[in-house]
Amino acid sequence: MATSQGTWGYRDRFGDAFARTYFRRFGPGVASSVGLGTYLGEPTDERDDRYRECIAEALESGINVVDTAINYRCQRSERAVGDALRRASVDREEVVVATKGGFLPFDGSRPEDPAAYVREQFLDAGLLDSEDLARGSHAIAPDFLDAMLDRSLSNLGVDTVDCYYVHNPETQLHARSREAVYDALEAAFERLERRRAVGDVGGYGVATWEAFRVPRGHDAYLSLPEVVARAEAAAETVGVDDVGLLAVQLPFNVAMADAFTVSAHRHPTEERDVSALEYAQAVGLDVVASAALAQGELAASIPEAVDAELRGDTPAQRAINFARSAPGVTTALVGTSSPAHVPENVAAGTFEPLGARAFDAVFE
Numbered sequence: 001m002a003t004s005q006g007t008w009g010y011r012d013r014f015g016d017a018f019a020r021t022y023f024r025r026f027g028p029g030v031a032s033s034v035g036l037g038t039y040l041g042e043p044t045d046e047r048d049d050r051y052r053e054c055i056a057e058a059l060e061s062g063i064n065v066v067d068t069a070i071n072y073r074c075q076r077s078e079r080a081v082g083d084a085l086r087r088a089s090v091d092r093e094e095v096v097v098a099t100k101g102g103f104l105p106f107d108g109s110r111p112e113d114p115a116a117y118v119r120e121q122f123l124d125a126g127l128l129d130s131e132d133l134a135r136g137s138h139a140i141a142p143d144f145l146d147a148m149l150d151r152s153l154s155n156l157g158v159d160t161v162d163c164y165y166v167h168n169p170e171t172q173l174h175a176r177s178r179e180a181v182y183d184a185l186e187a188a189f190e191r192l193e194r195r196r197a198v199g200d201v202g203g204y205g206v207a208t209w210e211a212f213r214v215p216r217g218h219d220a221y222l223s224l225p226e227v228v229a230r231a232e233a234a235a236e237t238v239g240v241d242d243v244g245l246l247a248v249q250l251p252f253n254v255a256m257a258d259a260f261t262v263s264a265h266r267h268p269t270e271e272r273d274v275s276a277l278e279y280a281q282a283v284g285l286d287v288v289a290s291a292a293l294a295q296g297e298l299a300a301s302i303p304e305a306v307d308a309e310l311r312g313d314t315p316a317q318r319a320i321n322f323a324r325s326a327p328g329v330t331t332a333l334v335g336t337s338s339p340a341h342v343p344e345n346v347a348a349g350t351f352e353p354l355g356a357r358a359f360d361a362v363f364e
């Protein structure tokens, strides 16, 4: 697992090549503020090879955060991360490995009949009750997450996942009430606290697409304070003093800045609603920004007014630096499966991010 000694040692090895705040505190140690994501791409051998090469090169050049999920590319992304971890000349203790459970994963390729696959592999196999399913493809029931975590550990070839995210829990709002989703999250957190106690996860988080950046009243809204309260309740039930909730993951980029601009979460001590980023910062929760390039779009061009404020030699670097400049963001994830993109994305971290005032000014 990522350790204090391992990750600080990694920073000592690479830190001089980067700007001052490139490495940031995360979990027991430090994490690079540029991380590598593994979501996009077809589930093919050719793409696996490219991901393996990108991940290994990134790990050997200053990126020590790798993000994946069991369902990404039919479990191939997790397996590519595992191969790259073994291949790269880095120690396991130097790297923050994050994965997610929630979406029912295919295995290697998309089956011809996904509904039959889900029935045979999950329902008939006793991994899941049909009432736990949302949209025929998503569940966060504790026994199901347990089984998915076991499979992720095996795919990744690691003993511990440093941050295990409950993946897009807002999907459950299609199947049950908001209160029932909070209850389901609390049950999931309890199980993850138990897995943390035996060292299978270093901590856990919630990865979202809409939940924390939409206004109150939106169908996909989940309250971050309520999620934090449920994690605290789970820790109390399990009898641990420190709460294992480490991080939230949400999309954040020049084109999707709602996590900074939409006030939808009650501040922990003040009578006002604040953004997801401000709330997370106030309670000491790390934020990992996904889709830093808006799934590639921003690598072509960034809105001019913002672009002028950002540092970096290329639009992709400037877009990455926007995401890693946001107050409260620990790491900006960039999906990278083209080896030519790795040095460019790594080098984004050699530029100073915007200061808090300059970041605010972008929105004025």
Ligand SMILES: NC(=O)c1ccc[n+]([C@@H]2O[C@H](COP(=O)([O-])OP(=O)(O)OC[C@H]3O[C@@H](n4cnc5c(N)ncnc54)[C@H](OP(=O)(O)O)[C@@H]3O)[C@@H](O)[C@H]2O)c1
Pocket (backbone or CB within 6 Å): 036, 037, 038, 039, 040, 067, 068, 100, 167, 168, 207, 208, 209, 249, 289, 290, 291, 292, 293, 294, 295, 296, 297, 299, 316, 317, 333, 334, 335, 336, 337, 338, 339, 341, 344, 345
């Ligand atoms: N709900 C969730 O939990 C959630 C949702 C979305 C994303 N995520 C996580 O966040 C990560 C990042 O998001 P994302 O992958 O969706 O989108 P992204 O990082 O915004 O964009 C990835 C795309 O940008 C391209 N790209 C990367 N570097 C580039 C460069 N220097 N120049 C030009 N193009 C470049 C990639 O191409 P190549 O592949 O060819 O390099 C890929 O097509 C994901 O991989 C995943 O780990 C989580």
